[in-house]
Amino acid sequence: MERRDHHDWTSDTYVEEWVTRQRVADPTRAQRFQLLCDLFPFPTDAKVTILDVGAGYGPVSKFILDQFPHAACVAQDGSEPMLQRGRQIMASYGARFQPCQSDLFDKDWLPQQFGPFDATVSSSCLHNLRDFQRISEIYSDIRTHLKPGGVFLNLDLVNAPTLVLQQHYIRVTAMRRQREGASREDVTAMLQQAHQTHAHGPTHAFPANLDEQLAALRSAGFTEVDCFWKDLRQALFGGYA
Secondary structure: OOOOOOOOOOOHHHHHHHHHHHHHHHHHHHHHHHHHHHOOOOOOOOOOEEEEEOOOOOHHHHHHHHHOOOOEEEEEEOOHHHHHHHHHHOHHHHHHEEEEEOOOOOOOOOOHHHOOEEEEEEEOOHHHHOOHHHHHHHHHHHHHOEEEEEEEEEEEEOEOOOHHHHHHHHHHHHHHHHHOOOOHHHHHHHHHHHHHHHHHOOOOOOOOEHHHHHHHHHHOOOEEEEEEEEEOOEEEEEEEO
């Protein structure tokens, strides 16, 4: 399959710089991570195993393990430099944090030796595959290896459903960045992007919109499928097994 991920996850330097930027933003994501934990169908004292797809340096796993003291997280990622950062950051969690390297484009990517899983999560990962057919196949793999009553929750980026909404999303994002202190050049570039979108037709930054994501989850066999939170092109969606 064609690979179009623009990130260089094999580069130690790139990964180090990316992790440094992301860790600054982790506190602002805590509310969304908390909602993810609240949606788990088991109590906080449960002894459970959770698969973290595209775990990276472990921010979601860390949040989960802090909330669920008897849980273990299997941290899947395709990048050895990223998992190495995760091992360093998560060292104090011992065997509760289990890194596992695998390529999401491989048929046997899922670390089924640790399953079946009580829950599976993913954050800001699967859109990087740029291949919605493959993402849909991964949903089916996840569903197959969930325990009955388990849940899959995906916090990821989605396309706007229409061109008009895409323009609004870009405009609102530019306004937000301006309020946060972004440079005039950055804001102008975003607004120019909105103008170009209007002139040349829709361009899709991500593999699917929210409706398409929810339909793929249902096709994979998930029930009680829904979007649990959304802010423009960022959404938390999933379903129960």
